[in-house]
Amino acid sequence: MYARPRSKLIGLLYLTPALVFVTAFTAYPFVQMVWLSFNNWTLITPPRFIGINNFTRALGDDQFWVSLGYTLEYTLLITPILMIGGYALALLVSPNTPLRRFTRAVIFIPVVIGLGVSSLLWVWLFDPRVGLINQALSDLGVIDEPIQWLGTDAWVSTWSIILSVVWKVLGFGMILFVAAIHAIPHEINEATMVDGASFWQRTRRVTIPLTSPTILLVTLISVIGSLLAFDQFYIMTAGQPFNQTATAVFYVYLNSFPYLKLGYGAALSLILALIILVFTIVQMSLTRRRRA
Amino acid sequence: MTAIPMRAPLSRVWWRVWAGRNRYLFGAVCLFIVALMLAPIALSMMASVKSTAEAAAVPPTYIPGSLSLDSYERLWTYQAGLPAYLFNSTATAFMTIAFALALTIPAGYALARFPIPGKELLFVYLLFALIIPYQALLTPIFLMFAQLKLTNTLVGLAIVHTAIQLPFSLYIMRNSFEAVPRELEEAAVTDGANSLQILIRICIPSVVPAIVTVALFAFVTSWNEFLGALVLMSKESTFTLPLILASARDETSLGGTDWGMLQAGITISMIPCIGIYLLLQKYYVSGLTSGAVK
Amino acid sequence: MRTDLKLPALAIVAVLMVGACSSGTPSSSPGGAASVAPGGSAPASAPASVAPSEAAAPTPEPAEACAQSQDPNAMQMWERSGGNKGMVDILVCAWNAANAAKPINLSYIVHTEMVAKIAQGVASGDVPDLMGMDLIYAPQFENADQLVDITDQTKDWPELADVSPGHKTVATFNDRLFGVPLYADVSALFYNKDLFTQAGLDPDKPPTSLAELRTYADAITKLGDDIKGYYLPGNCAGCNIFTVGPLMWASGATIEAEKCGSEPLVGDGVKQVAQWAREMVAAGNVPEGARAETGATFAEQFGSGKLGMMGTGNFNIVLARDQMKDHPFEFGISLLPGVEAGKYASFIGGDLVVIPKGSKRIDDALAFMHYLLTDESQVELYAKALNLTTRTDPKLTDNQYYAAEPLIADVAKALAVGRTPYTLTFFEQINSPQGPWLQMLQKAYYTDEDLDAVINKAKDDMKAISCT
Known part of the structure; x- marks a missing residue:
């Protein structure tokens, strides 16, 4: 329908506001960001063109590479937890019994809270003086001395943050997995039941393979989300100790805003965007091969 | 569907035995998980109604010894006052909803129904920007807004929130329009209705769930968004709730954080999002999963 | 397209949603550190009316409506947030009256956002009519040609002759004047006379x-019962430049790189103080919790009565007096x-x-500036609130309010040995929680890394920063 020649124009007309908007507020700023990355600019003085200096500087910037490395480490640590945890929960709550539906709904609640708000909440829980985590552990007799969860030891801090993020986003993967499990055709399940396969055999042979596109999708989302991690680190450790927990986006932010090095910040953003693009492409091609 | 098929073959019997034996175990596991997930939220809400002294007490208490709205009172009169910040946040969120719908309804309709040349490319263009961290775009956006006099305005902030939210909204909208049976429209076409009439009379009523989903996500994004607001708003009177919460934590730094007021702020920030989610769970979840597994 | 693009598109969409549901509320004062709080740039005078219970859970003072004029003709003024609020409200209210x-x-x-916010205001042409600015950042904005030169308008003001020298230094750029003091903070050594006596030391x-200091701290720490000899704010860059910086200056060292090409961290004093601090921490003279000190609880440490000595600022006098109501003790200031x-130093901060x-x-705006400097404002506003006068004329400092609180005179002595760092990149070199200054000190306090290597790394970073 609508195949009349004029309809092309009419269609374009409907699309125009969105196109204009995206061009003005996404594409144009992106182009400007690229331009900025070749400039030295402090916001309070005029921009100065410096060629690729920002990029060569990034290559020699130890902290940038430390931050990038740490971000990758964090991604590698948290992604399996989110995937396996989310999937296990999905298997547990996918049956549509009232209790499991309720559990599903509750697990998803933290997803709708802002990450910043949830991070503030966890800062309070982890606080060595007024925090309830140390209090609970000492009431249970697990610890004698309060533990400094955040900012003293990089490894402890990382796991503390991971705990808070897992709490916050586990429901996201779970809900997608549940939907994927629900979408498995009845007949396939029944067929395996007839074969007398156990729950775990079914999970391994049927459920997981049939939901693999969703698994890949959630992996991609988790990986990208983790590579762009900012709020939780900004709030919970601010890079402590010794800037060992400063993520890549945190470092970009630090340069762009508090240090007023907008050109350098833009260059770092560009490098980061490129890395994420590579991840996305790799993941996509994996998906495609899987399908073929 | 349920994981357990309706008709029970032989194996179903031992499945039931196995499941029966484990039913209580699973039930207990579920309840344990529920408690774990709710605990931080509940503890925070309870801390927000502790008295000022109790909220700062060392060692801390789990459950308030007495109820007190002191923390909320302090928040209420904090700087320009909580009502002003609530208004800023709400107004921005509703403008974001309006912008997102005004842009994506026609665009979704166009993408689903019109033979636009290069449609796929245009669609990707509208979505692809998302792999650029939007934080990176804030500097150039700030510059542009400075020239347009949009900094320190709620409209400007709503535009940024719309830009963040647009691709998702568009994706949902296009899928929904595509799912509207074409037969519905054919009668109208024969009656000589034009495309706008068809959109308003036939398509929009069919995509109401998508509209709710888009509005919902626009609201939550805008309500929670921080960095964009931080960059665009330099006047305290234009701050949104997350900004003032952040500065509240900072403000009291000289004598230690005012934990009670912070928890009150966290509670007030969480309630609308959780409330809306619980009320409109169906749209929330379907919005998330739409297309993911079909 | 439907199938081909579906997954990529969905992935992108989903990524967005992660963002959507997750963009939240980064506080500008991370639990870790971004708080630039007390110290070089922050301490700012504590509100004069903090009751003991409130000191533990401070209540922001009720909005001083008298400082927020709704008059359409009102001048717009920005000021950084923090403990300075009490004093600045008093000043503005008095002016408005x-x-x-x-x-x-x-x-x-929010003070951690101050540099960025002002820069944003400048870039968008949306600036206030006047503003209170952390003095330490003034050179950056003077250099960028963003402030109004007030040299000619103020040349006949006699009050400028005895204005706090630290403030004057940073308010001056290429021999032109760009500002006057809003208030002053100065660092000194506070010590608990009761604990001195208990430890067998002479309280005078x-x-x-x-x-x-080390010997005394050891003696006091020996008292046990959570009593510690000294305090080193482990995660607060500003607090350290405010209180540890002077230890280095007094040992003959310099800290920041003033401009591109100048050498930072010069002198043996840097390593000596770092070594001294490392040993203080190792000897258990510093409370365990100090490592997490972001500045949030810095000002309430001394008033707890559990510290023998502490480097802090004049704002701490009033605060400690209020805090000690339920556990009174005598204290002195050196x-x-x-x-x-016999060599001493101090950091002169403020706005x-x-x-x-x-x-x-x-x-x-000039009229307001002049108003702040008048004899009457100095005595009846600053001194009355037990804040330091921003002028040093003895006829002002010799007032009834200071007479009633002799410690003010003691802390004011620090002005004579005080200095204010001068650099265009102060935030990045010194005050940033992620900057080289704090990184260096933390490695000195809490690791065994070779101090020469640690200091050299900080030197390189500071030099690189000063040249960008």
């Missing part, structure tokens, strides 16, 4: 060198010493009032 025709509408900006003989006995370019009310 006396100048109903040109009142000020004061708004506060505060330490005159770092070695003595100067922060160096390696060599300036400046006029951003683009202000529409330059004359009125």
Whole structure:
């Protein structure tokens, strides 16, 4: 329908506001960001063109590479937890019994809270003086001395943050997995039941393979989300100790805003965007091969 | 569907035995998980109604010894006052909803129904920007807004929130329009209705769930968004709730954080999002999963 | 396309949603550190009326409506938030009461965002008519040509002759004047006389060198019962430049790189103080929790009565007096010493009032500046609130309010040995929680890394920063 020649124009007309908007507020700023990355600019003085200096500087910037490395480490640590945890929960709550539906709904609640708000909440829980985590552990007799969860030891801090993020986003993967499990055709399940396969055999042979596109999708989302991690680190450790927990986006932010090095910040953003693009492409091609 | 098929073959019997034996175990596991997930939220809400002294007490208490709205009172009169910040946040969120719908309804309709040349490319263009961290775009956006006099305005902030939210909204909208049976429209076409009439009379009523989903996500994004607001708003009177919460934590730094007021702020920030989610769970979840597994 | 693009598109969409549901509320004062709090740039005078219970859970003072004039003709003024609020509210309220025709509408900006916020205001042409600025950042904005030169308008003000020298230094750029003091903070050594006595030390003989400080601290820590000899704010860059910086200066060292090409961290004092601090921490003279100190609880440490000595600022007098109501103790104030006995130093901090370019009310803003410097304001506003006067004329400092609180005179002695760092990149070199200054000190305090290597790394970083 609508195949009349004029309809092309009419269609374009409907699309125009969105196109204009995206061009003005996404594409144009992106182009400007690229331009900025070749400039030295402090916001309070005029921009100065410096060629690729920002990029060569990034290559020699130890902290940038430390931050990038740490971000990758964090991604590698948290992604399996989110995937396996989310999937296990999905298997547990996918049956549509009232209790499991309720559990599903509750697990998803933290997803709708802002990450910043949830991070503030966890800062309070982890606080060595007024925090309830140390209090609970000492009431249970697990610890004698309060533990400094955040900012003293990089490894402890990382796991503390991971705990808070897992709490916050586990429901996201779970809900997608549940939907994927629900979408498995009845007949396939029944067929395996007839074969007398156990729950775990079914999970391994049927459920997981049939939901693999969703698994890949959630992996991609988790990986990208983790590579762009900012709020939780900004709030919970601010890079402590010794800037060992400063993520890549945190470092970009630090340069762009508090240090007023907008050109350098833009260059770092560009490098980061490129890395994420590579991840996305790799993941996509994996998906495609899987399908073929 | 349920994981357990309706008709029970032989194996179903031992499945039931196995499941029966484990039913209580699973039930207990579920309840344990529920408690774990709710605990931080509940503890925070309870801390927000502790008295000022109790909220700062060392060692801390789990459950308030007495109820007190002191923390909320302090928040209420904090700087320009909580009502002003609530208004800023709400107004921005509703403008974001309006912008997102005004842009994506026609665009979704166009993408689903019109033979636009290069449609796929245009669609990707509208979505692809998302792999650029939007934080990176804030500097150039700030510059542009400075020239347009949009900094320190709620409209400007709503535009940024719309830009963040647009691709998702568009994706949902296009899928929904595509799912509207074409037969519905054919009668109208024969009656000589034009495309706008068809959109308003036939398509929009069919995509109401998508509209709710888009509005919902626009609201939550805008309500929670921080960095964009931080960059665009330099006047305290234009701050949104997350900004003032952040500065509240900072403000009291000289004598230690005012934990009670912070928890009150966290509670007030969480309630609308959780409330809306619980009320409109169906749209929330379907919005998330739409297309993911079909 | 439907199938081919579906997954990529969905992935992108989903990524967005992660963002959507997750963009939240980064506090500008991370639990870790971004708080630039007390110290070089922050301490700012504590509100004079903090009751003990409130000191533990401070209540922001009720909005001082008198400082927020709603008059359409009001001048717009920005000021950083923090403990300075009490004092600045008093100043603006007094002005508004006396100048109903040109009142000020004061708004506060989170202090960690101050540099960025002002820069944003400048870039968008949306600047206030006047602003209170952390004095330490003034050179950065003077250099960028963003402030109004007030040299000519103020050349006949006699009050400028005895204005706090630290403030004057940073308010001056290329021999031109850009601001006057809004208030002053100065660091000194506070010591608990009761604990001195208990530890068998002479309460009237505060330490005159770092070695003595160490010996005294050891003696006090031995008292046990959570009592510690000294305090080192482990995660607060500003607190450290405010209180540890002077130890280095008093030991003959310099800290920041003033401009590109100048050498930072010069002198043996840097390593000596770092080594001294490392040993202080190792000897258990510093409370365990100090490592997490972001500045949030810095000001309430001394008043707890559990510290023998602490480097802090004049704002701490009033606060400690309020805090000790349920556990009274005697305390004294001396100067922060160096390696060599009898050498002292101090950090003079605080805020300036400046006029951003683009202000529409330059004359009125100048009138407010002049008002702050008058004899009457100095005594009846600053001294009465037990804050330091921003002028050093003895006829002002010799007032009834200071007479009633002799410690003010002791802390004011620090002004004579005080200095204010001068660099265009102060935030990045010194005050940033992620910057080289704090990184260096943390490695000195909490690791065994070779101090020469640690200091050299900080030197390289500071030099690189000063040249960008």
